[in-house]
Each structure stands twice: as C-alpha cells, then as structure tokens.
Amino acid sequence: MALETLAITVLWIFLYGYIIIASIDFGAGFFSFFCKVTRRDHIVNAIIERYLSPVWEVTNVFLIFFMVGLIGFFPDTAYYYGTALLVPGSIFLVLQSLRGSFYAFAHYGARNSTAYLFVYGVTGLFIPASLSTVLTISEGGYIEQMAGGEIVLNMGKLLTSSYSWSVVALALVSVLYISASFLTFYADRAKDTAAVKLLRSFAIAWSLPTIFASFLVFLSIHRHNPEHFDKMMDISWLFLLSFACFCGALALQLQKRSYGWAFILVMLQFAFAFFGYGMAHLPYLLYPYITITDSINSPAMGKALVIGLIAGLFLLIPSLLLLLKLFLFDAKYVQGRPIQK
Amino acid sequence: MELDNTMLARILTSLTLGFHIIFAAMGVGIPVIISIAEWLGIRRKDPMYTLMARRWVKGFTVTVAVGVVTGTCIGLQLSLLWPSFMKVAGEAIALPLFLETFAFFFEAIFLGIYLYTWDRFKNPYIHWLFSIPVVIGSTASAFFIMTVNAFMNAPQGFTLANGAIVDVQPLTAMFNPATPTKAGHMILSSYATSAFILAAIAAWKLLKGNRHEYYRKALHFTVALALLFSFGTALYGDFAGKYLAKYQPAKLAAAEWHFETKPQAELIFGGVLDRETLEVKGAVKLPYALSILATGSPNGEVMGLDQIPRELWPPLVIHYFFDGMVAIGMYMLVVPLLYFAVRRWKKGNVPRPLLHAIFWGAPLSILAIELGWIFSEIGRQPWILVGYMKTQHAATTADNVGEMLVMFSLMYAFLAIVCSLVLKRMFKNKPIEAELK
Numbered sequence: 001m002a003l004e005t006l007a008i009t010v011l012w013i014f015l016y017g018y019i020i021i022a023s024i025d026f027g028a029g030f031f032s033f034f035c036k037v038t039r040r041d042h043i044v045n046a047i048i049e050r051y052l053s054p055v056w057e058v059t060n061v062f063l064i065f066f067m068v069g070l071i072g073f074f075p076d077t078a079y080y081y082g083t084a085l086l087v088p089g090s091i092f093l094v095l096q097s098l099r100g101s102f103y104a105f106a107h108y109g110a111r112n113s114t115a116y117l118f119v120y121g122v123t124g125l126f127i128p129a130s131l132s133t134v135l136t137i138s139e140g141g142y143i144e145q146m147a148g149g150e151i152v153l154n155m156g157k158l159l160t161s162s163y164s165w166s167v168v169a170l171a172l173v174s175v176l177y178i179s180a181s182f183l184t185f186y187a188d189r190a191k192d193t194a195a196v197k198l199l200r201s202f203a204i205a206w207s208l209p210t211i212f213a214s215f216l217v218f219l220s221i222h223r224h225n226p227e228h229f230d231k232m233m234d235i236s237w238l239f240l241l242s243f244a245c246f247c248g249a250l251a252l253q254l255q256k257r258s259y260g261w262a263f264i265l266v267m268l269q270f271a272f273a274f275f276g277y278g279m280a281h282l283p284y285l286l287y288p289y290i291t292i293t294d295s296i297n298s299p300a301m302g303k304a305l306v307i308g309l310i311a312g313l314f315l316l317i318p319s320l321l322l323l324l325k326l327f328l329f330d331a332k333y334v335q336g337r338p339i340q341k
Numbered sequence: 342m343e344l345d346n347t348m349l350a351r352i353l354t355s356l357t358l359g360f361h362i363i364f365a366a367m368g369v370g371i372p373v374i375i376s377i378a379e380w381l382g383i384r385r386k387d388p389m390y391t392l393m394a395r396r397w398v399k400g401f402t403v404t405v406a407v408g409v410v411t412g413t414c415i416g417l418q419l420s421l422l423w424p425s426f427m428k429v430a431g432e433a434i435a436l437p438l439f440l441e442t443f444a445f446f447f448e449a450i451f452l453g454i455y456l457y458t459w460d461r462f463k464n465p466y467i468h469w470l471f472s473i474p475v476v477i478g479s480t481a482s483a484f485f486i487m488t489v490n491a492f493m494n495a496p497q498g499f500t501l502a503n504g505a506i507v508d509v510q511p512l513t514a515m516f517n518p519a520t521p522t523k524a525g526h527m528i529l530s531s532y533a534t535s536a537f538i539l540a541a542i543a544a545w546k547l548l549k550g551n552r553h554e555y556y557r558k559a560l561h562f563t564v565a566l567a568l569l570f571s572f573g574t575a576l577y578g579d580f581a582g583k584y585l586a587k588y589q590p591a592k593l594a595a596a597e598w599h600f601e602t603k604p605q606a607e608l609i610f611g612g613v614l615d616r617e618t619l620e621v622k623g624a625v626k627l628p629y630a631l632s633i634l635a636t637g638s639p640n641g642e643v644m645g646l647d648q649i650p651r652e653l654w655p656p657l658v659i660h661y662f663f664d665g666m667v668a669i670g671m672y673m674l675v676v677p678l679l680y681f682a683v684r685r686w687k688k689g690n691v692p693r694p695l696l697h698a699i700f701w702g703a704p705l706s707i708l709a710i711e712l713g714w715i716f717s718e719i720g721r722q723p724w725i726l727v728g729y730m731k732t733q734h735a736a737t738t739a740d741n742v743g744e745m746l747v748m749f750s751l752m753y754a755f756l757a758i759v760c761s762l763v764l765k766r767m768f769k770n771k772p773i774e775a776e777l778k
Contacts, residue, residue: 085421086422
C-alpha cells in the first residue's frame, strides 16, 4: 500500500473512533443535563457517570492523535487549515476547554450543580457542530488562496451555506442517536430497567432525524461539490449497507431486544457511511488545494512515523482492551456492585 | 512594541503556555510522588502514606483535567498561530509530536484505570502497578515535547535546498544537542515543583495548628523528595549552561550581559544596564563563575555578544528572568537542606519560619518554571527555528488574532478562579480525621 493511502486510512480510522466515543460522551453530557432539568436525573445519571468517569480523558486523545497525525503525514494541511481555521478553531478550543474542566469540576468537586451540568451538556452540542464545519470546509469553496498567496476563510459564505448547516444538523442528531443507542446497551447490561426504558425512547426518537439529516447532506453535497457526489455514487453500495444497518438497529430497538447488537449495527451504519464519504473525498484533503499525493511527507519521515505507529499500537491496543475489560465488560462494575477480586 | 500579528500571536502563545505549564508540570510530577507514596504505604503497611496517595490523586484529577484541555489548546494553537512553522515542523520533527500522542494515550488510559480500581484487587501491589504506566506516559510526554522545543533551539537532521526541506533524518532531528539538557531540566523541575506544592499543603496545615501525624509525615516525605529533585534540577541547569555556551552562545551571553569574549569570565547577578554604553551598574559580580558555568573551568573562554551581529541579539531583558530562575532554584535547594539540618538539631520539631519558607517554595517554584520558559523563549528570538526561520515569518496572516487573545485571556482567568474554588472546597469538606477511620 502506498504510504499516503496507509496514512490516510489510519487517520480516518482514528477519526472514526473519535466520532463514536466522542458522540457517546457529548450525548451523555446533554442527556444528563436534560434529565436533570426534567427531574429524571435519578433514572439515568448513575449509569452515565459510571461509564464516563474512567474514559473521558481518552476521548480527547483520539482527536489530538488525528490532528497531530494529519500534520505529521501531510504537513501542508498545517499551513492551509491552520491559517483558515483561526477563528472556528479557537472557538472549538474554548468550548472543549470549558467542557473538559467542567466535567472534572462537576464530577470531583461540586456534584449536583445544575450550572456546571448546563455548561457541560450544552458545550457537548456546540463542539460537534463546530468540528463538523471542518469537514464542510474541506469540500472546497470556502477557503480561497489570494493572488499574494495568503489563505482566507470566507466566513460569510460558510455561515450562509445550506450545505454547511445540513452537516451541522447531521452532526447534532448523530451525536444524540449514537449516544442513546450506546447508553441503552450499557443500561441493559447494568440490568437497570428504568434507565433502559428512558434511554431507548431517546434512541428511537433520534433515529429518524438522523437518517433524514443524512439524506439532506447527500443532496447538498450534490449541489455543492458534484465531483465528490459522483464518486460517492460510484460506491453507493457502501451507503446502502449503511442504511441496511440503520434499519436493523432500529428494528432491534423497537423489539426491545439485543441492544448490544443494535449498537454494533449503529457503529457499522456510521462506519460504512463515514468510510464511503472519506473514500470518495480522496485524493483531496482540501478541494482543490491539497491532495494526499502532493502533500505526503518525505519517505524518511513517513517510514519513521509508520514505525512509531506500529510500536504505539502494540502499546495502545492491549491498554484499550484492558480499559474495556475493566469498565465495559465487567458486569459487576457496570451494575455498580462492589468488586473485590 | 508594535501589536502586529506576530506580537499578538506571541502573546497568545505565551499566555496559553504560561497557563498550561503550571498544570503540565503538576501532571508530570505528581504521579511520580503519588506512586512512591502508595508503594511506601503498602510496603511499610502504613495507612498514612496510602491516604496521601488517595487524597493527592483526588486533587490531581481536577488539575489534570485543566492540563489536558489547555494542552489541547497549545497543540492546536501552534498550527493556528504559526502555520508556516508547523508545516516545517511537520516535515522535520513530526516524529516526537506523533509519539507524544501515544504517550498521552497511555497515560490517559491508565489514569482512568488507576482512579477507579482502588480496592478492586486483593493484592494491593496490582493497583500500585497501574500507577507505573501513568508515570511513564506523563514523563515520556514531557520528553517528546521537549525534544521539539530543543529542535527549535538546535535544529538538525535536515537540509534546506531552495527553500524546501530535504534529506530528513527524523532521529537526528529528535536527538539534537539541546534535547538532553532541555528534557532533563524540565522533567526534574516538574518533579521538584510538584514536591513543593504537596509540601506546601502539609506546611500550611501545620501552620494552621493541625498537629496530626499525617501532615508531619507528608511534610517529611515531600520535603525529602523536593531536596532530591531540586538537586537534579540544579545539576541539569548546570549542564544546560554548558550546552548554551557551546551551541547557543548568544542566548547565554544575553542572559549574563556578557558583552566581551574572554576567559575567567565573571557571572553578573542583577544590576541595571545602560543601553547606550552597555555598562552594568549595581550588579553582584561572582568572579570566574560564568566560565565555570559555561565550560567547567575557571579559565574557560566564554563568547560574548561582541561576536554576534547586533540584529541577532536576543532581548537583553532576559537577564532578569534568568537570574530570577536561578535564585529560586537555589532557594529550592537551601530550604529542604535547612529543614533536615534544623529537624536534626531540634529533635524533630520544625519551627514556624521554616514552615513558612517551605510553603512559599510552592508559588516560587511555579514562578521559576514560568521565568525559565520566558527566558528560554525570548532568549531564542529573533528566531523561531534558530538559523532557519525568524519568528516574524512564521506567524499567521489571518485576521482576528487580537480578538482571539481577548477570548482566551477571559477563559484562562475564568478557569483559574473556578479551579481554585473547586480544589479548596474539595478538601475543606473532607478533613483528614474523617478519612482515616
């Protein structure tokens, strides 16, 4: 496999990982806040807390890994995206800083503070919205290189574009849908029937909006970047598989059974769609300025990064499995019973 | 001072780094101390040490959260504020940046495990073992990041041909001449600062009249570590002086107001500089000391600023930052020594003035880290990548840097206030007596 293909595949896998676990996290924050306001927090918040506590810091690293890896393998992206994204990037940073610190403050310092939960819950919706605009920008048409070489982001165009808003809508509903599907599964493992009932109703409520928003994004890519749309049509079977997974997951949830399989189908639904989108996006990292073949780092650095990656994965994968084993697959922990081995 | 994009980007970067480094230093140092305390607790079967580990790790989770989010800020801000530099960095020094994310991953995963598996295992050493990857991960993170900063000071491992970077050797770039001293000095000063911060808490409680054995043990334990780590920091500071003399003589000469190349050079401490005549007034002069710092011999020749074109001189104000850092470094060494001397002489009693001195060691050591970074970063000017790229050519050309500066300033102020309040409340509601039952 060519270095650039290998690099973008690995980065895309990590970004996919981030989308799944960050969605769970963002959605959980919003549900905690929502249930607190509607006085149903006693039903779900213990479940949410038990899952989030040990893993919240790991979520952040997936994103940092993607960003650093992107700059390492494709250094041109630092220059173009770095210049263009000063304002949206900074807003994202402020939101994620507030969210991360308020999680710790609320969790370890002042429990039950509605104000802290508000910051935590609401930033969790703004962050995916702001991050998703990076994907919008990558479609081209929003970043322009001036005659003098400087790079400018056309904010007015970004904020008034229907494509941009359809992506934001998709990001928001996906976050809530993925999160509710996962938490239903987690609550089911914890044998907490009241929480399952509530979280399942959230999952079902957000399922149709998710698929509706996906179609909307499809249509607006057609209008905004026909070249990308045509390439997506060439691999339309991936998107059909994605839709099939969605139907399967919804069917299971409606029948109140196999929530674990339902969540795996949800993950597959997003995997097919996300990789289909990504494959059709290639070779461009930013239409029309950066392609993976032009911007790939030198073979020497590429080799060093790949070796680092392999060594890192040997460390990372067993550690992640241990984390999952202790907190996701350990029935006693999930059920909140005291454990002594 | 003109507030152009370069200056605004510099101010914003220094603000983020200045805020982040406090939490980053604690993030690197505190796990080491917690791990040692837990191990002592198990080995000596002394619940006091176990309780230290438990209490410190609780406060640590709050500071680590702020460290993680501000670390994300600086990681992304480098690209947002210095896009041209990060393109070059991506080409030449991407390897340690990439490896750092793995170290961070490792640390984050095991910190989660460590925090939520107390009492989960019959054999207490298993829980203690989970602290080791946290220590390795956080110290390795610091190491990798410091290699990047070292590379900015002593770039190597690539060739510049027609403005393009070719012939890259990633390991040569990473293990550049500045790497050992930069990484060693920063990691050890993080350990020392963390020891002083934890010692200050114990000293504070003792000053407030709490005579509980827990605090006396905690004080003794942390001051002993502070002595060890401060000594290591000073040792690496000395190595760093020798590194500078060899590879970045302009930085050392500017820090020492050393204008004339000569052997048997004296070290100038404090004083006021006449910018026209370059005469120093009112300074303490230590004969031979600069030659010893720079070369290890009182007769060694030290290059002065006379050998360096005026437009490449670093700002001379760094003299004060350097002196402040060194003075506090000495304080961090003397206070623990005094503690052990007085304790022996007074048969275990620690007099109040000494407790005060230990307490002030915490804010002072944080200040020393800030001064050291300001010295190092301003001392590298006018370069962002010494010899290759000037700072003014690396800054972003985007608008609104000023607005972003205001936004981040407000956020850091807000986080600092809320974080302090939360930490204070956390321990006020949980006195030591209640936890020992």
